[in-house]
Amino acid sequence: MTDRLKCIGCGAILQSEDANAAGYVPQSSLHKEDVICKRCFRLKHYNEVQDVGMDSDDFLTLLNGLSDKQGIVVNLVDVFDFEGSFIHAIKRIVGNKKIILAANKIDLLPKQINKRRVTEWLRRSAKEYGLYPEDVVLLSATKGYGIEDLMQAIEKYRAAQDVYIVGTTNVGKSTLVNRLIEESVGEKDVITTSKVPGTTLDMIDIPLDEQSYMYDTPGVIQAHQMTHYVTTKELNTIMPKKEIKQRVFQLNEQQTLFFGGLARIDYISGGKRPLICYFSNELHIHRTKLEKADQLWQEQIGGLLAPPSRPEHFDFERLKRVELQTQSGKQDVMISGLGFITIAEGAEVVVTVPENVDVTLRPSIM
Numbered sequence: 420m421t422d423r424l425k426c427i428g429c430g431a432i433l434q435s436e437d438a439n440a441a442g443y444v445p446q447s448s449l450h451k452e453d454v455i456c457k458r459c460f461r462l463k464h465y466n467e468v469q470d471v472g473m474d475s476d477d478f479l480t481l482l483n484g485l486s487d488k489q490g491i492v493v494n495l496v497d498v499f500d501f502e503g504s505f506i507h508a509i510k511r512i513v514g515n516k517k518i519i520l521a522a523n524k525i526d527l528l529p530k531q532i533n534k535r536r537v538t539e540w541l542r543r544s545a546k547e548y549g550l551y552p553e554d555v556v557l558l559s560a561t562k563g564y565g566i567e568d569l570m571q572a573i574e575k576y577r578a579a580q581d582v583y584i585v586g587t588t589n590v591g592k593s594t595l596v597n598r599l600i601e602e603s604v605g606e607k608d609v610i611t612t613s614k615v616p617g618t619t620l621d622m623i624d625i626p627l628d629e630q631s632y633m634y635d636t637p638g639v640i641q642a643h644q645m646t647h648y649v650t651t652k653e654l655n656t657i658m659p660k661k662e663i664k665q666r667v668f669q670l671n672e673q674q675t676l677f678f679g680g681l682a683r684i685d686y687i688s689g690g691k692r693p694l695i696c697y698f699s700n701e702l703h704i705h706r707t708k709l710e711k712a713d714q715l716w717q718e719q720i721g722g723l724l725a726p727p728s729r730p731e732h733f734d735f736e737r738l739k740r741v742e743l744q745t746q747s748g749k750q751d752v753m754i755s756g757l758g759f760i761t762i763a764e765g766a767e768v769v770v771t772v773p774e775n776v777d778v779t780l781r782p783s784i785m
């Protein structure tokens with residue numbers, strides 16, 4: 420009877436005859452509920468299970484560890500900060516593996532979003548990096564939304580192989596992995612860690628079936644694009660915590676909106692119209708006349724126009740002006756790491772941001 424019990428950590432059949440073979444547990448533990456084998460026990464208790472951050476060298480080592488493995492990749496990104504959370508070297512990790520793009524924190528976007536358009540935009544953006552995901556899944560790891568869809572997609576594409584979850588730090592990988600464990604095993608603590616061969620990096624394994632595992636790879640650290648200009652505390656006000664409320668500004672031509680003191684959009688021409696802003700609810704948006712905008716920015720940065728509250732590192736010499744013309748229906752002007760503005764077609768705008776911040780247009784997801 421007992422020989423059919425499996426370790427809930429690694430799936431090996433439990434036995435108490437051979438201490439050096441897989442699935443060994445002392446006889447005394449064999450009849451307990453939720454037994455893990457000695458190896459898993461040791462990994463769990465003597466190797467700290469932590470999500471270690473990695474710099475890019477470590478990451479390259481990990482890449483080499485993964486590239487010759489079989490399996491599929493789940494790439495987790497932050498739907499509110501795609502550019503900032505996307506691993507640019509992902510194509511190399513993935514190689515010929517199938518990939519599922521999982522966009523987390525969907526709960527931050529207003530409920531009225533058009534999910535199909537969000538998915539299309541993510542697919543198009545991935546393609547720009549040479550990535551062709553089998554599936555794109557919208558998720559909220561904290562709210563539990565989309566978890567079932569992700570599990571189904573994984574089962575559909577993994578073909579009995581291992582699954583590697585990759586993502587930058589802060590995209591919500593730990594939260595997701597805990598969810599997946601709860602949903603799939605109904606247990607909170609069944610993970611063990613293992614090393615990526617040839618490296619000192621730990622990965623966390625979750626058993627999927629008798630031969631396959633899901634590996635939670637360590638998060639790749641990627642500095643937020645606004646890190647250079649704001650404090651960690653201010654970064655928290657820029658990054659939304661709750662569902663974003665739209666803020667509508669009826670603008671006349673030649674008016675400007677400031678997003679804190681970090682970015683601005685000048686509305687040049689296109690008649691009186693609404694600019695619908697989607698930014699962290701805590702970020703102050705200030706409207707002014709275009710003719711006053713330059714001077715106001717210089718004088719009020721750190722004051723009326725904050726964050727940054729301490730603008731020593733905000734270099735007015737290193738700003739970028741991006742001229743845009745909205746087309747075909749509505750478009751979203753995206754300011755990477757900050758938010759987006761929905762504008763109907765036929766508007767001419769200029770966005771000014773620090774030079775390393777990306778500004779792009781997409782067909783509106785609203």
Ligand code: GDP
Nearest residue numbers: 524559560561587588589590591592593594638
């Ligand atoms: P990791 O660094 O990728 O492991 O990320 P964590 O799981 O530690 O999450 C980073 C931050 O994002 C935490 O503050 C989480 O509460 C938050 N977070 C994770 N998932 C979600 C989500 O689905 N929605 C929202 N709004 N926040 C999330």
